Amino acid sequence: MGYSALLETAGRVNDFLNAGSILSWDARTMMPKGGAASRAKQLSTLAVAARDLLCSDEMRRNLDAADTETASLPEDSPERAIIAQLREAIDYHDRIPTELLRRKTELGSTAHEIWADARADADFARFAPALEEMVAINREMAHAIGFADHPYDALMYRFEPGTTTAQLRDLFATLRAGMQPLVRAIAEKEQPRSDFLYRDFPADAQMRFALQMAEAIGYDTSRGRLDLTVHPFEISFTRNDVRITTRVSRNYMPMSLFGALHEAGHALYEQNIDPDYTRTPLATDLISLYAVGGVSFGAHESQSRLWENHVGRSVAFWGNHFGALRDAFPDQLADVSAEEFHAAVNRARPSLIRVEADELTYDFHVMLRVDLESRMIDGSLDVADLPEAWNAGMKSMLGVDVPDDAQGVLQDVHWSSGQIGTFCNYTIGNIMAAQLFDTATTQDAGIATALEAADYTPLRDWLSDKVCRHGRRHARDELLRRATGRTLDPQPYLRYLTDKYSALYGLARA
Numbered sequence: 001m002g003y004s005a006l007l008e009t010a011g012r013v014n015d016f017l018n019a020g021s022i023l024s025w026d027a028r029t030m031m032p033k034g035g036a037a038s039r040a041k042q043l044s045t046l047a048v049a050a051r052d053l054l055c056s057d058e059m060r061r062n063l064d065a066a067d068t069e070t071a072s073l074p075e076d077s078p079e080r081a082i083i084a085q086l087r088e089a090i091d092y093h094d095r096i097p098t099e100l101l102r103r104k105t106e107l108g109s110t111a112h113e114i115w116a117d118a119r120a121d122a123d124f125a126r127f128a129p130a131l132e133e134m135v136a137i138n139r140e141m142a143h144a145i146g147f148a149d150h151p152y153d154a155l156m157y158r159f160e161p162g163t164t165t166a167q168l169r170d171l172f173a174t175l176r177a178g179m180q181p182l183v184r185a186i187a188e189k190e191q192p193r194s195d196f197l198y199r200d201f202p203a204d205a206q207m208r209f210a211l212q213m214a215e216a217i218g219y220d221t222s223r224g225r226l227d228l229t230v231h232p233f234e235i236s237f238t239r240n241d242v243r244i245t246t247r248v249s250r251n252y253m254p255m256s257l258f259g260a261l262h263e264a265g266h267a268l269y270e271q272n273i274d275p276d277y278t279r280t281p282l283a284t285d286l287i288s289l290y291a292v293g294g295v296s297f298g299a300h301e302s303q304s305r306l307w308e309n310h311v312g313r314s315v316a317f318w319g320n321h322f323g324a325l326r327d328a329f330p331d332q333l334a335d336v337s338a339e340e341f342h343a344a345v346n347r348a349r350p351s352l353i354r355v356e357a358d359e360l361t362y363d364f365h366v367m368l369r370v371d372l373e374s375r376m377i378d379g380s381l382d383v384a385d386l387p388e389a390w391n392a393g394m395k396s397m398l399g400v401d402v403p404d405d406a407q408g409v410l411q412d413v414h415w416s417s418g419q420i421g422t423f424c425n426y427t428i429g430n431i432m433a434a435q436l437f438d439t440a441t442t443q444d445a446g447i448a449t450a451l452e453a454a455d456y457t458p459l460r461d462w463l464s465d466k467v468c469r470h471g472r473r474h475a476r477d478e479l480l481r482r483a484t485g486r487t488l489d490p491q492p493y494l495r496y497l498t499d500k501y502s503a504l505y506g507l508a509r510a
């Protein structure tokens with residue numbers, strides 16, 4: 001009775017979260033503006049119901065009974081992993097006082113409006129008091145959650161469990177040393193032609209082609225669908241209904257295409273989770289209270305970046321699919337070759353805005369944010385000094401001058417809504433993607449050969465076996481160790497970037 005009753009209660013938590021996800025999908029794709037206020041209330045009701053049931057006496061009683069019943073099973077069995085994760089999640093939520101959570105949520109909505117106005121006028125001073133309060137609340141959160149070394153570690157725990165500020169400092173120093181010479185060398189080189197990317201591409205045809213490519217890599221539309229949105233995302237309501245979205249700019253076609261490939265990569269993670277884990281904590285993040293199955297946000301990002309960049313921006317991919325792209329857009333691409341298209345969608349150059357940054361310079365935007373966030377949280381950087389620190393960081397890392405706060409310190413939505421500690425996921429995802437892709441293609445020569453022939457099944461099967469099917473069963477570094485023989489290692493990523501950009505820009509190899 002114990003373990004099956006536990007699964008049933010956990011399943012109900014999962015149902016609340018999935019119902020919330022459907023409301024959230026609707027809000028971000030279909031809902032008219034007028035629905036916003038009542039939808040926010042509905043979403044918050046479901047999140048509170050999920051948290052209450054998770055931390056309920058019923059759940060705790062079931063846990064104790066299930067513990068006894070499964071005591072003889074190995075610690076890494078799915079049953080023991082489920083019990084451990086439920087206990088960990090309850091412990092996490094128990095530590096955060098309801099009153100603190102309420103203050104954070106309330107400040108999140110007022111600060112968001114202040115931020116939007118401040119950004120419109122490029123006026124950081126107007127946002128500074130709200131941000132100061134948000135930093136103070138997050139510091140309180142960190143102390144409530146607890147940490148061994150640095151308060152920022154506690155804030156990252158929700159997104160990238162086990163990652164520490166000290167680890168990131170070392171990791172980022174290694175990345176910068178490897179990447180900065182590439183950025184500098186490219187600055188001296190002529191950029192490839194890219195005029196054709198900005199021609200007029202009808203939106204409907206863009207959506208059709210984006211879906212065609214998502215399906216080509218294995219996104220299963222009998223268990224998913226693609227819709228239009230403003231900020232692309234993937235969202236799942238169990239592995240059997242995993243939806244993706246992309247955005248379209250009529251005059252910049254790569255946005256819809258690579259947005260869809262990226263989100264399809266996320267979706268492949270969810271669609272390939274072991275069916276036995278459905279409605280269990282191995283397919284739901286009970287710490288973040290999101291219905292996602294990936295073991296960390298960085299691990300999830302590794303799948304989207306792998307499919308978007310290692311596959312979708314490769315020479316082989318466009319050798320195979322450029323014909324179909326030109327069939328979809330015969331007039332726009334009449335004077336363009338597959339090689340020119342590949343070079344254009346891989347251009348790299350330092351820029352101001354994170355969400356528009358290319359593959360090579362993106363991580364610098366992340367490193368800057370992690371550095372500033374962690375220093376605000378530990379008190380070594382005053383909010384008042386943030387714009388100056390931001391601008392100095394952009395200058396020293398990417399050599400760009402920030403003209404105003406809207407294009408600088410005010411560009412991201414995260415701080416206004418109280419999300420601190422999540423930027424590292426993107427870079428960890430990039431590192432993991434390269435590590436996994438490198439292992440897959442060296443371990444099994446058939447995977448690389450198949451990619452040359454536009455056969456994505458062997459790679460997808462390898463990733464499903466090593467990563468996706470496990471859901472949240474193994475911690476991130478344990479998952480990596482099982483898949484690649486070692487924990488997070490930046491070297492394959494640096495090799496990949498060096499090889500790729502040396503070939504693209506004809507750089508002399510060191």
Ligand code: ZN
Pocket residue numbers: 262266301304
């Ligand atoms: Zn992503």
